[in-house]
């Protein structure tokens with residue numbers, strides 16, 4: 001055959017590609033209209049059983065003949081957790097090739113803070129105040145997850161929590177809607193990438209929709225009562241931000257919200273999510289949450305639960321089987337409009353199409369599990385380091401001098417790989433690098449004497465105390481690795497006390513007898529109360545559960561290779577009796593004064609037996625350097641509704657170490673038709689400053705950022721405002737401006 005001129009050859013290739021794309025649209029991303037047409041065609045052919053199957057999800061416990069047969073029949077739309085890669089590939093092959101309509105399964109898993117590489121728990125990630133790094137970590141998680149044949153993660157969890165008794169505070173981004181929204185958006189972008197269809201993108205799931213974190217008394221699964229303005233301004237805010245970032249799915253929560261369980265709540269699931277936010281992905285229930293409508297006292301039996309779940313707007317039922325068991329009879333009895341099933345299936349199929357599961361991405365070829373990549377570990381180390389919050393540092397107790405002689409490493413959390421990974425850790429423990437290992441590596445094993453003192457954080461025995469005290473006596477400095485083991489936070493892990501569990505405080509008291517400088521390094525899934533321990537330590541470094549690379553990150557900070565830069569994403573109480581305590585509270589008619597003659601006044605909103613202020617405020621964290629803030633400068637004293645102001649302040653590194661500072665912008669509206677919080681975070685930025693350097697940090701404050709909800713209505717009310725540019729929520733001198741119509 002005569003060879004073609006290269007130019008003509010190129011044209012021929014282009015023509016062939018275009019033709020192929022027309023006859024086989026799988027080769028290019030389908031347009032939204034094409035997807036809807038395909039969905040129409042499928043729905044038209046689906047039986048009611050096949051529709052209810054799509055609306056059902058179960059744990060991938062096995063690939064028995066029964067399960068295979070069920071997949072062939074279209075009994076399941078999704079499987080989650082469990083299943084080896086080979087089983088996933090085979091189950092998917094059956095769904096695509098042997099089921100009547102060839103609809104792929106969507107595989108899910110709780111990849112909450114990494115799969116193979118474990119990043120800090122989400123509360124720790126929030127402490128970094130570094131959304132870009134959080135996005136990068138979620139990207140790593142997405143790559144590892146997609147490589148394991150999983151299409152969908154039940155993350156990010158974005159429940160605002162003001163109560164550290166609630167164990168699930170570990171899984172979210174803390175108490176503030178602005179910080180939580182920025183983190184939620186970062187994670188969604190990280191997981192979903194530029195396109196859901198990309199081979200290394202996975203669908204995100206915003207959970208738990210909604211209000212779950214307001215559980216009364218911090219007891220898991222408990223009832224929540226949240227007025228609509230608070231629901232919208234605080235609890236819904238991150239979910240709305242995630243929606244705007246293109247989020248694929250939501251998970252409906254376990255809690256009863258204002259009398260109606262969140263998993264049957266047509267107000268939040270239909271009115272807010274669909275009518276107002278125009279969400280077009282799908283909603284999965286939490287684990288058996290549809291069947292739980294019965295004990296909630298909201299459904300009389302399983303059929304009623306199915307009806308209320310579907311009417312409420314939950315499209316896929318996780319684990320319980322009321323939809324499958326009763327959907328057909330509900331339609332036959334005319335209790336359920338079959339169009340609602342079509343709508344649910346349409347939303348589920350839309351995400352399956354967007355993910356490309358009908359095409360190449362659906363046909364998974366297992367790859368051998370790989371250990372974390374070097375770049376992934378580097379991201380984990382960086383994020384862990386940025387999540388560490390220095391709460392106290394008397395007389396420069398930290399960093400330890402590199403020239404230090406011997407250090408004693410004491411405490412139950414110095415060498416517990418499993419515990420430093422935290423709740424919902426999926427990754428291997430053997431790749432986790434503990435603080436003990438990292439310190440030995442950095443200083444040489446001969447300079448590190450290890451005596452844990454306690455077997456784990458709940459150990460009550462004093463048997464290990466003597467060797468710990470002896471280790472302290474022979475050392476130049478003592479590092480106390482205290483806190484909570486992983487199982488004490490997360491789901492169904494609420495605590496009524498926030499103190500260090502077990503005999504940890506007794507251990508600290510005993511070790512203090514050695515009279516050596518002590519540093520408390522606390523690893524925990526929630527804010528703890530540790531006033532006495534902090535009083536005995538020269539420095540306190542709060543590390544959350546820092547993940548795979550927690551050890552090296554902690555060692556880097558302790559030894560001064562890096563300055564600590566984390567800031568608290570949640571208020572730390574002095575005692576559990578102050579809970580709920582959060583910075584963005586209302587003022588009351590009798591706000592308490594902290595100092596001066598007014599502090600003597602009895603009839604103020606405070607306690608007789610403890611201060612009303614927190615132990616450590618939201619946004620707080622020290623560095624190895626010091627920063628000075630100039631007064632805020634406003635571009636104008638007045639702003640019109642619809643306009644914006646710029647607010648700036650000079651921030652200077654007045655110490656001797658180069659470091660990051662997180663500059664925080666807060667506002668307060670002094671009088672409004674609904675009283676507004678004493679402060680609200682509106683923006684923040686990390687800046688890096690060399691010793692002696694300063695920078696003008698400028699924020700744009702649009703009037704829309706001053707809006708609040710009155711019921712469903714978002715209003716901006718003219719009036720007087722204060723504005724702070726400050727290092728944390730209790731610091732700074734406010735500037736003033738007026739919002740005019």
Ligand code: BGC
Pocket residue numbers: 110154207286287491
């Ligand atoms: C949890 C969810 C989780 C689900 C699936 C539930 O018990 O509340 O956060 O995604 O289980 O594992």
